[in-house]
Amino acid sequence: MLLAFMPAKARATDAAQHYTQHCATCHGADRLGGMGPALLPENLARLRKAEALQVVREGRPATQMLPFGQTMTAAEITALVEWIYSPVVPAPRWTEADIRASRIQHVDPATLADRPVFDADPLNLFLVVEAGDHHVSVLDGDRLEPIHRFPSRHALHGGPKFAQGGRYVFFGSRDGWVTKYDLWNLKVVAEVRAGINTRNVAVSPDGKHVAVANYLPHTLVLLDGDLNLLKSIAATDRDGVKSSRVSAVYEATPRQSFIAALKDVPEVWEISYTRAVDDIPIGFIHDFKQGEGEFIPGYLNPRRTQLDDVLDDFFFTQDYSELMGASREGRGQVVNLDVRKKVADLPLAGMPHLGSGITWDWQGRRVMASTNLKAAEVTVIDLATWEVLRRIPTRGPGFFLRSHEASRYAFVDSMMSPENKHVLQVIDKESLEVVREIAGEPGRTLAHVEFTRDGRYALASLWEDDGAVVVYDARTLEEVKRLPMRKPVGKYNVWNKVMREEGTSH
Ligand code: DHE
Numbered sequence: 001m002l003l004a005f006m007p008a009k010a011r012a013t014d015a016a017q018h019y020t021q022h023c024a025t026c027h028g029a030d031r032l033g034g035m036g037p038a039l040l041p042e043n044l045a046r047l048r049k050a051e052a053l054q055v056v057r058e059g060r061p062a063t064q065m066l067p068f069g070q071t072m073t074a075a076e077i078t079a080l081v082e083w084i085y086s087p088v089v090p091a092p093r094w095t096e097a098d099i100r101a102s103r104i105q106h107v108d109p110a111t112l113a114d115r116p117v118f119d120a121d122p123l124n125l126f127l128v129v130e131a132g133d134h135h136v137s138v139l140d141g142d143r144l145e146p147i148h149r150f151p152s153r154h155a156l157h158g159g160p161k162f163a164q165g166g167r168y169v170f171f172g173s174r175d176g177w178v179t180k181y182d183l184w185n186l187k188v189v190a191e192v193r194a195g196i197n198t199r200n201v202a203v204s205p206d207g208k209h210v211a212v213a214n215y216l217p218h219t220l221v222l223l224d225g226d227l228n229l230l231k232s233i234a235a236t237d238r239d240g241v242k243s244s245r246v247s248a249v250y251e252a253t254p255r256q257s258f259i260a261a262l263k264d265v266p267e268v269w270e271i272s273y274t275r276a277v278d279d280i281p282i283g284f285i286h287d288f289k290q291g292e293g294e295f296i297p298g299y300l301n302p303r304r305t306q307l308d309d310v311l312d313d314f315f316f317t318q319d320y321s322e323l324m325g326a327s328r329e330g331r332g333q334v335v336n337l338d339v340r341k342k343v344a345d346l347p348l349a350g351m352p353h354l355g356s357g358i359t360w361d362w363q364g365r366r367v368m369a370s371t372n373l374k375a376a377e378v379t380v381i382d383l384a385t386w387e388v389l390r391r392i393p394t395r396g397p398g399f400f401l402r403s404h405e406a407s408r409y410a411f412v413d414s415m416m417s418p419e420n421k422h423v424l425q426v427i428d429k430e431s432l433e434v435v436r437e438i439a440g441e442p443g444r445t446l447a448h449v450e451f452t453r454d455g456r457y458a459l460a461s462l463w464e465d466d467g468a469v470v471v472y473d474a475r476t477l478e479e480v481k482r483l484p485m486r487k488p489v490g491k492y493n494v495w496n497k498v499m500r501e502e503g504t505s506h
Pocket of ligand 1: 199201490
C-alpha cells in the first residue's frame with residue numbers, strides 16, 4: 001500500500017516499529033537518547049526535517065549513525081521522521097532518581113594534579129565548541145595553537161561556565177547532560193543528565209553550586225560541584241498550578257545567587273546559594289508560600305518576582321542589581337532585583353538578543369549594546385536612563401556582539417541574513433558607527449568573536465563543517481592566521497569569562 005493512503009494511525013505504528021527495530025538501541029527505547037541524541041521534537045527543534053531525512057537516509061559521516069536508505073523505503077523514512085518530530089504522550093519524565101542514576105564519575109578527583117599539565121598560560125586558554133563532530137578544542141591563546149581536543153556530549157549550547165579561577169569548566173548540552181571538565185588536567189571529571197531538554201547552566205565561582213535550566217521537564221535543577229543532585233525544583237507559578245519551561249539561568253556573583261526566568265509564567269526567580277542568606281531577617285529575603293503560612297528559608301529556594309510579561313532572554317547591569325529582559329515578541333522591561341519589581345519599560349523592537357549584550361563607557365555614560373535576531377541593528381541603551389541612544393544599522397539580524405575593554409572595536413555578525421551571513425561588521429565604540437566590514441566567502445557563516453585575554457587578537461568562527469577559527473589582529477583588523485575546525489560555534493577565553501570582562505557574555 002502507498003504510505004500516503006495509509007491511515008495516520010497505521011503510519012505511526014509502522015514508524016514506531018521501524019524505530020524500535022533500527023533506532024532504539026542508540027537513541028533509547030523511549031526516544032530520550034543513549035549513545036545517540038534524544039529524538040524528541042523539543043530536542044530536534046534546531047534540525048530541519050529535510051536534514052533529518054537526509055541523515056536517516058545517508059547516515060552521518062564520522063559518527064555511529066548508519067545510513068538506512070537501503071533498509072527502508074523513502075516513504076518509511078518519511079513516516080519515521082514525522083514520528084520522531086511528534087511529541088511523546090504522556091510527556092517523558094525525568095525524576096530526581098533518574099538524575100542521580102545518570103551520574104558518571106569519570107576520574108577519581110584525588111588522582112588529579114593540582115597544577116596545569118601543560119606550559120601554556122591557563123588563564124589565556126580558549127575553549128572552542130565544535131558542533132561539526134561534537135568536540136571541544138583547547139587553544140593556547142598566546143601561541144594561538146590548539147593544545148588538546150576532546151569529545152563532548154551531543155549539541156552543547158550556551159557558554160561553558162568557569163569556576164575556581166578557571167580550573168574547572170561546566171558544559172551543558174541540549175539533551176540535558178552537564179559535564180565537569182578539569183582544564184588543568186585536560187580531563188572530564190564527572191557528568192550527570194539533569195534534564196531531557198536543557199537551556200543552559202550556571203555555576204558559582206567557587207564551583208560548589210551548579211544550576212540547570214530545563215525546558216523538559218519543567219524544572220530548575222541544583223547540583224553540587226561534583227554534580228550530585230541537591231534538588232530539582234518544579235517550575236510552576238507560586239500557586240503550583242501553571243507549569244513552565246525555564247528560559248535560562250545565570251549566576252550573579254555580588255548577590256551570591258542564581259537568577260532564572262520562566263518562559264511560560266511571568267516570574268523571575270532568585271535562588272541564593274549561600275547559607276548566609278538564612279541569617280537575614282525573615283520577610284526581606286524569605287519567601288512566603290501562599291496559603292500555607294510557611295516561611296521558606298532562602299538557601300536554594302526561589303524568591304519570586306512577579307512580572308506582567310514573561311522573559312525569554314535577559315542581561316544584567318554590572319552590579320547585578322537590575323536585569324534587562326525581553327520576551328520573544330521583543331517587549332522589553334527592566335526589573336530591579338532588590339525591590340523585586342519592574343522599574344522601567346525598554347523601547348526595543350524585533351527580538352533583541354540581550355544575552356549576548358556587552359557594556360562600555362561612552363561619553364561619561366555606561367551603555368549596553370545588543371544584537372537583534374529579527375532586526376538589522378545593534379541597539380545601544382543608556383544604563384542609567386534606559387533610553388535608546390543609537391540604533392546602528394547592520395547588514396542583517398545578528399546573534400553575537402563582542403568587544404574587550406582594551407579594544408575600541410565591537411564585532412557583530414549578520415548570521416540571520418542568508419545574503420550577509422559571511423560578513424562581520426566592526427563598530428567603533430566611540431563614534432557608534434560601523435567602520436569596517438570583514439567579508440568571508442558568500443554563503444559561509446562568519447560569526448561569534450572572542451578576544452584574547454589582553455584584547456590583542458579577535459578570534460571568529462568560520463561556522464562550517466570544514467570551517468576554522470580565524471584570528472584577526474584587533475587593531476589592524478587584518479587576518480593573522482586560521483586554525484581548521486569542524487563547525488566551530490562558540491569560543492570562550494578563560495580570563496575574559498572568569499574576570500567578567502565587559503566586552504563578553506557571562
Ligand atoms: Fe543560543 C547562548 C538561547 C539558538 C548558539 N542561547 C544562548 C543563551 C541563551 C540562548 C539563553 C545564553 C546561555 C548561556 O550562555 O548560559 N539560542 C537561544 C534561543 O532561544 C535560540 C534563539 C533558540 C533555541 O533553539 O534555543 C538559540 N543558539 C541558538 C542557535 O541556533 C545557535 C546559533 C547554534 C546552536 O549551537 O544552537 C546558538 N547560543 C549559542 C551560543 C551561545 C548561546 C554559541 C553562547 C554565546 C556566548 O558567547 O556566550
